[in-house]
Amino acid sequence: MNFERINEKLKVLADAAKYDVSCSSSGSNRKNTNKGLGDSSGMGICHSYTEDGRCVSLLKILLTNHCIFDCAYCVTRKSNDIKRAAFKVQEVVDLTINFYRRNYIEGLFLSSGIFKNADYTMERLIAVAKKLRLEENFNGYIHLKSIPGASDELMREAGLYADRLSVNIEIPTEKGLKLLAPEKDRKDFIKPMLKVKNEIIQYKNEKKLLKKVPIYAPAGQSTQMIVGASGESDAEIMYTSAYFYKSFNLKRVYYSGYVPISHDNRLPSIGTEVPLLRENRLYQTDWLLRFYGFDVRELLNKEFPNLESDIDPKLSWALRNLDQFPIDINKADMRMLLRVPGLGTKSVYKIMHARKYRKLNWENLKAIGASLNRAKYFIVCDSRSYESKDRTSAQIKGLILSNSSSKFSASISQQLNLFGDNNMLSA
Structure with missing residues (x-):
């Protein structure tokens, strides 16, 4: 060869x-x-x-x-x-x-x-x-x-x-x-x-x-x-x-x-x-x-032919369909749970299993791994509070994006502080 x-x-x-x-x-x-x-x-x-x-x-x-x-x-x-x-x-x-x-x-x-x-x-x-x-x-x-x-x-x-x-x-x-x-x-x-x-x-x-x-x-x-x-x-x-x-x-x-x-x-x-x-x-x-x-027609159609760049398609759909929310996390069927922003398939399966034994509250959902910074605007649970409070889609979108941006900035700041501490130690 x-x-x-x-x-x-x-x-x-x-x-x-x-x-x-x-x-x-x-x-x-x-x-x-x-x-x-x-x-x-x-x-x-x-x-x-x-x-x-x-x-x-x-x-x-x-x-x-x-x-x-x-x-x-x-x-x-x-x-x-x-x-x-x-x-x-x-x-x-x-x-x-x-x-x-x-x-x-x-x-x-x-x-x-x-x-x-x-x-x-x-x-x-x-x-x-x-x-x-x-x-x-x-x-x-x-x-x-x-x-x-x-x-x-x-x-x-x-x-x-x-x-x-x-x-x-x-x-x-x-x-x-x-x-x-x-x-x-x-x-x-x-x-x-x-x-x-x-x-x-x-x-x-x-x-x-x-x-x-x-x-x-x-x-x-x-x-x-x-x-x-x-x-x-x-x-x-x-x-x-x-x-x-x-x-x-x-x-x-x-x-x-x-x-x-x-x-x-x-x-x-x-x-x-x-x-x-x-x-x-x-x-x-x-x-x-x-x-x-x-269904693809729910996410994209003549009125919405292109996906939004600043938010994911699931959140986009939820904000366009606020009339279907809030849902009760302890009563909703799997189909609707899967449509809640911040709930993935694994979280939904855990919710379906856990609620057989008790009513779930915010702390339970956090332990399950739900992303409550998004989900809280679309659900109620045993704690009953509902974060939407007559807010518009634009207001909810702004709050979620602002929260995500703040978390990203905090993460970067923590990393910079960590590098700073390491530099001090090495000096």
């Missing part, structure tokens, strides 16, 4: 892979059998996280950054003047095994530009996973990026060797895709996602009848979309996410803020990167849809 050449390829193709954020190893439980190498049972050179919060290290690379398409938003588009490279199948296998044995990684995230055509590229991605599983007896985590337009046969085979599959829909709306990637068709993204969904369902049903049926994509499938490249509102982005969650049983939708890479007049100008705060608000909204029982 030419280590110098491999290292050069690794620098190019690992750097090109950094734009793909849909890298998660949660949800798989592939056990080590026959004294093989590694496993993916909750263990985690990018860092991802399992569902229980543990950090996982993955070798995250492209098979190649050559591409037959010229998407305006993509750094690897064919017209971009960048250094090109491509791994051989065996080179990726060797890198994965060598890094794993040195305890650098616990799995592989493999994506690729498209060279020749979709099926040719997908075959090579599958060949890597197949060699790892069958020849190296590798039981670590493997995430394959599915290629839009790949055949059903290849998608079926991919799921037999990979823990998770994902197809990036890239742009939230079909209109935006036609503007920035006219060579691509939205149908080519949908086809492999539908195939994976159906195969997962079929294999699960067969597994109930026959134990020897192989597992198929045990960590499910995910997707990613670029935010801010084609001018969509937050409502358009989240309506697309809600559709894909419902239609394809996705595990995750990832949101990647557009990073300006060219002077193409179809794109936002250089220097207008999407702020991280917008990504954060979209993820918060995504969380509310998946775990808090919200």
Whole structure:
């Protein structure tokens, strides 16, 4: 092996892979059998996280950054003047095994530009996973990026060797895709996602009848979309996410803020990167849809097409719906408890359990971990007091923001005092 050449390829193709954020190893439980190498049972050179919060290290690379398409938003588009490279199948296998044995990684995230055509590229991605599983007896985590337009046969085979599959829909709306990637068709993204969904369902049903049926994509499938490249509102982005969650049983939708890479007049100008705060608000909204029982139309609609930057979407909804509050913490159902700002899912579960044994007051809620600086404006408890007292939404918002700002300032002051004390001691 030419280590110098491999290292050069690794620098190019690992750097090109950094734009793909849909890298998660949660949800798989592939056990080590026959004294093989590694496993993916909750263990985690990018860092991802399992569902229980543990950090996982993955070798995250492209098979190649050559591409037959010229998407305006993509750094690897064919017209971009960048250094090109491509791994051989065996080179990726060797890198994965060598890094794993040195305890650098616990799995592989493999994506690729498209060279020749979709099926040719997908075959090579599958060949890597197949060699790892069958020849190296590798039981670590493997995430394959599915290629839009790949055949059903290849998608079926991919799921037999990979823990998770994902197809990036890239742009939230079909209109935006036609503007920035006219060579691509939205149908080519949908086809492999539908195939994976159906195969997962079929294999699960067969597994109930026959134990020897192989597992198929045990960590499910995910997707990613670029935010801010084609001018969509937050409502358009989240309506697309809600559709894909419902239609394809996705595990995750990832949101990647557009990073300006060219002077193409179809794109936002250089220097207008999407702020991280917008990504954060979209993820918060995504969380509310998946775990808090919200419908996307409650959070975003024609009247409110974009998320507020200064407050989170749950607080924003509560302030717009003060007529539904206050709720009694000792009587309200789980649905309404989950809608109270300052109460997370863990706090709500604790409240539901604790109130079976006693009526809860402010001190009990503090002990449970509720964020009362927010929640107190929307609830009553055994202490009965209610902090709203006919205040308007704007007044409550101002008080919460003022309180949050004061806490932040106090925290900074404490840190500065701590450093000052240390300096005095060292002097």
